[in-house]
Amino acid sequence: MSDHGGDRYGGCHYYGEHHGGQHGAEHHGGDYHGHGRVDGLDGPEGFDGRGDRDGGRGALVVHSAGLHTSVQDAGRDGYYAIGMPPSGALDQFSYRAANLLVGNPETAAVLEATYVGPSLEFTDERLVAVTGADVQASRNGEPVPSWQTVAVRAGDVLSFGMISAGARLYIAVTGGVDVPPYLGSRSTCTLVGLGGHEGRKLADGDRLPLGTEVVAGGPPPEGTAVAEELRPEFPAVMPLRTVVGLCSYRLSEAGMRAWLETVWQVTKDADRVGYRLRGGALEFAERAQPFGAGGEPANVVDLGYPVGSVHVPGGDEPVVLLNDAVTGGGYATVGTLVSADRDRIGQTKTGDRVSFEPVDLDQALAARRDRRVRLYRVRDAVLG
């Protein structure tokens, strides 16, 4: 989102635009047959004749990167106080479910693809799972189901059709995406261009190392699926449960009503940094400007922004700050999405509609527990 220096300036200051060189288009003599059950994954580092390039381990070769695909995990904790946002998968439920389906620890690194999926070639035998938005995934051009454990072999190519509902895909591969952790996480921070793969979204020709760690007991068999009723829904108006507060005293009564009663539309300024919404105007309460706040009605003395908080810079376009957002600033925050509903907003795209539903702390905690219980049910299904 341009307002906060999002993708536009991410990455290019610490890293070259490309570390190119390795192109997926290179020839390799692997065969393309055999999409059946992988015969055990005790050796996920299985050689394909090119193993030494990846230190004897498999890799993902990025044929086409999609629109905005980045490496993400559970996020980077403990650096908010120096101004580093946590990053991490926006839709944590779909992300964690994808890992469970391939036998990874729940918080292994995956790919998060926005709007348009990538095309990926595998260099060894792996399990892969696609979750999140509704999309037709294909293995070597043949459809494979989402929300299921799928086996791939060296030379197989995973690709995607258009997303039909939702906004973000999660692609988990056995062993996880094994880019070097930065400050304890493999998540890409698009705000400042750190972490993940060279601090940036993927580009055509990238090559991502894959890890070897799987959960005790090994991965689930191919065809393991997450039940339909556990998967996210994409209603025509996405309800965002919100704890109203922080500096909501800045809104007039009419402003508060307008915020909570308007159906808002997602603008094109919608990315991992934040979502700008349109559809109404919010009136501020009259006041004498406090010392140090700056001159605008929306200004407050600069303060910390919770992840998921909503502010209204100009009074007409609410902005929901997400996982890669700035950690503070001088605009009045009026409430915060419950953490579980960052999953929901992360599955909305430009033109989609959302509404804010006020809840209290207990309901926010209950929403968090509900998501946890849904993940337990996924885990139970995966463990059989």
Place this chain on the structure above:
Amino acid sequence: MVRTALTLPPARYEYGADEFVFVEIDRAMSLEANFKAMTITEALRARAPEGVLDICPSNASYLIRVNPDRVHPGELVEELRALEEDATELTSEQELTTRLVDVPVLYDDPWTRETLLRFRDRRQHPEGTDLEYTARVNGFSGPAQLIEALSGAPYIVTMIGFLPGLPFSYQMVPRSRQVEVPKYLRRREDTPERAFGYGGVFAVVYPVRATGGYQLLGRAPAPVFDSTGSLPDFRAGIAFPRPGDILRYRAIDRSEYDRVRAEVERGTFRYRIRDYVFRPADFLADPDGVTGELLEVLYR
């Protein structure tokens, strides 16, 4: 013993949904409000409570990031209220072990000048520079007199955030002498890395190239953020400034700017730093006396 009552309204406790607690000490900025926020957050940090992920003092408020699976935010608020009870006054026995740091700044530099002219339509004053505008709205005769005021008295870091390592800096002078300036009407899409900016009553150094809304008054040759931690001052962490640091934004000329840049690029640059035991109560009782002393310590 000096005793200073912190005559502030009762703090306001708010939940940033399930993962954050926001505590507003005051709606107006003051050193009293910041010292109270620092006192409470320091006490909390010392207790290292279970489930607290981040403790972020922020000007006249503070923000706590929690893992609600490990601590109920409501219980944390009870603990914070108890800490507030103990933070209603400052005595000269209360000390802040901090650092005095010399931060060179090239005011009126060519790079931010180019940027501010590029974003003419975002500014209150399409003609002239941000320095000229800031000088005018604060009643200075011109940029030279403004620079003297900015460079003269040190600043205390009252918040780190927005971007990694960005120090919100509040000048250690009585309110009547605070420089205050509106932010841009609309945000710029670009700000040079290490730009020295001013918005409201806060001076900042932009850690990276980014969008921004502060008036652009100069550029620092030395970084406040180093993602690789390669410069000696960044071995302990990728962000150099810390809350409570006392920074002097000293005016330098172009030749010193270039000299410092060369040191940064060679990887040899070190800030001039002096450890200092700061007594907020003493400062509030005699601001000019205390800042005179700490500048003397810094350049001794």
